[in-house]
Amino acid sequence: MPRLPRPAGIAMAVLALGVLATAPASGGEPALSDARLVAHFDFAAGRTPENIALERDGSADLTFAFARQVANVTRQGATRILATLPSVANPHTPLVRAAMVLGIARAHDGTLYVTYATGTAKTGVWRIARGGGAPRQIAKLPADGLPNGLALDEHRGVLYAADSVLGTVWRIPRSGGKAVAWAKGAALTPAPAPSEGVGANGIKVHGHAVWVSNTDRGTLLRIPVRPDDTAGAVEKRATGLAGIDDFAFTGRGHTVLAALISSNRVALVRPDGTHTEVLTRQAGLSNPTAVAVRDRTVYVAGGAYYTMRDPNLLIARLHRGFDR
Template sequence: MRRRILTLTVAAAAAGALAVPGADPAPAAVPVAAVSPARSTPATQITAHFDLAKGQLPENIALGPDGTAYLTFAAARQVAAVDPAGRTRVLATLAAPADGGVATPVLGFALTTGIVRTGDGTLYVLYASGDAASTGLYRMSPGRAPRRIAALPAAGLPNGLALDPTGRTFYVTDSVLGTISTIPLAGGPVRVWSSASALAPTGFLGVNGVKVRGGAVWATNLDQGTLLRIPLRQGRPGAVEVRATGLVGIDDFAFAPDGRIVATLNGPNTVVGIDRDGRARTLLTGADGLQNPTSVAVRGHIILVASAAYTTSTDPNLIVATLRHR
């Protein structure tokens, strides 16, 4: 398993599950082709270190009301909780694929990806195993084992997960198939919502992180380096709007209270803030402890960044930093 992980060129992404109040970015953002090196975030703190050899590579993050960070450990097939003091507790381990030789396309191993936490403490987790009997969306009620509530294509890679609280609908990205699908909160039928070309991979992984905000579905495309907005037209997708370009290796993202989008760039090992005009500025780098950042959550002016160390192969971790006013 470790040898497989260290050969990856960049990480798979998953969308975090945090909805943060704040202004929606302006509808006519101008894409840009480069990230400014300007820094606006002070020194950070690594609040938790994880075990690379055990596959504890944090892929996606959701926050609880008490500040607990809920994480998926990709290669360990685990769901874990990290309390505000940095103590880590494994909550569940999903079963290995029925066929020991089965693996996900492109990546070559089974992994847990997107995660959402609802107000009653229930966790919803995506599992990509390459096995039709286990790939899908899982529900974890407090104190109970994970149970699959929707099957997803084994030939794909379900990755980002977001919940539209008004529609009681999940949006799921598939980075291999280049689609966004919907699943009812209660589970059940999976429907492809969009397969627009802007979601497609161009060599490795396509559509990645996903959020629902301001009457639209927002998503990233890792291969194309883009931030996308798709208006919701009575539940159906409108035309895809490209809000920013030149974001090499963009993975997950979250909205800050001031309207900025905070995004992780996995391969470049940076976290950026994207303004309403689509201009990106560097917030964090490897000098701050990043190790291939995969996902980010925002609460007020605090950001939490999960790093999986897919290619740095050094220190998968969870970082806390303060987001300064611009």
């Protein structure tokens, strides 16, 4: 999620689809194939997809950051707006100065949770009932922060939100209530100027740990969840991932697909921290912001924040051997 003004009023120019390309991850065998764009969105209307949660039917729930909307998009590209976050008269959101809906997480019962950054008391976590409807704020977060990625741990009944400005992982009861600063430290903070000012960004719960990306520092981090639910020491699991935004695990192991927003790439990150480019702009990527994986189907959202052209949703196929 970069620093830029609200895009309303800017005309959208659609990228040519071009050649759908994949790159080999190792040994010449591609990790992904059959990449195709399934939906294009209106940049001028602020429909810039920021994050993804997957439904059981294979459709994707997307946050449209600057439109303040949550939408459901089928694998055939049909789009339905599920909810719109309330408008804010004078947003003072750090970095962007506009109200933005960012992270999204889905519970097994279909309830959706999103982060909303406004620079006002409306900043926090909001809940949307299954099937859509009026959002309800369930937790407040600091107005001077930028709550970005969101992850749900249903086993523990908590949500984790990554704050890109304050360098903090917040822990929030799923039922709502007071947010607690669960993890902090230099590894989660933005890099010094002249960086974009975006630290902790994407976040996932995986393997008894909370994993976080740091956009400015190009790192993928693992924070163990101790038996008493407190945060363990931050572990650096991969570096050199310039512009990393959101990410997703390909299976039960520690292999990750990471969206590299500024370079229009998706990288495969192996458990040892090495990484390889597996999708490029040739496949239709337009500043990829988020990745999701289910049953070897890979979803990539493109927010078009830098290209300002063709925000979209792409689907590709994950090859066997990379789904571990």
